[in-house]
Amino acid sequence: xxxxxxxxxxxxxxxxxxxxxxxxxxxxxxxxxxxxxxxxxxxxxxxxxxxxxxxxxxxxxxxxxxxxxxxxxxxxxxxxxxxxxxxxxxxxxxxxxxxxxxxxxxxxxxxxxxxxxxxxxxxxxxxxxxxxxxxxxxxxx
Ligand code: FES
Numbered sequence: 001x002x003x004x005x006x007x008x009x010x011x012x013x014x015x016x017x018x019x020x021x022x023x024x025x026x027x028x029x030x031x032x033x034x035x036x037x038x039x040x041x042x043x044x045x046x047x048x049x050x051x052x053x054x055x056x057x058x059x060x061x062x063x064x065x066x067x068x069x070x071x072x073x074x075x076x077x078x079x080x081x082x083x084x085x086x087x088x089x090x091x092x093x094x095x096x097x098x099x100x101x102x103x104x105x106x107x108x109x110x111x112x113x114x115x116x117x118x119x120x121x122x123x124x125x126x127x128x129x130x131x132x133x134x135x136x137x138x139x140x141x
Pocket of ligand 1: 105117
């Protein structure tokens with residue numbers, strides 16, 4: 001092999017190997033994984049007695065926060081805790097009996113409807129089921 005041809009082959013191959021080593025992780029990062037994240041449909045949110053009346057508890061529903069509310073009347077209600085405006089986490093405000101988003105003062109009633117603030121749509125409500133001492137929360141079909 002002549003010298004010039006060998007040098008061109010050597011540096012051309014090195015350049016391609018460097019380019020591949022740079023692009024491979026970028027492509028792996030950009031493309032979604034073949035297996036989607038598992039969707040959790042039902043979680044054990046709390047035990048009976050964990051929540052006094054007019055209090056709430058944030059829990060994880062899969063990878064997102066959710067909130068379990070024990071109303072003043074002792075009714076258990078569950079909601080997504082992700083605000084429909086810009087995805088801040090909502091809290092239960094005992095004084096008003098509403099869900100409150102501290103980011104932009106969004107407020108939801110106990111049916112999930114927007115009372116005030118910028119949220120564009122109601123917050124997602126979940127089904128609450130009590131089995132023995134456990135409180136399970138599941139997504140609506
Ligand atoms: S993120 Fe909740 S009101 Fe803006």
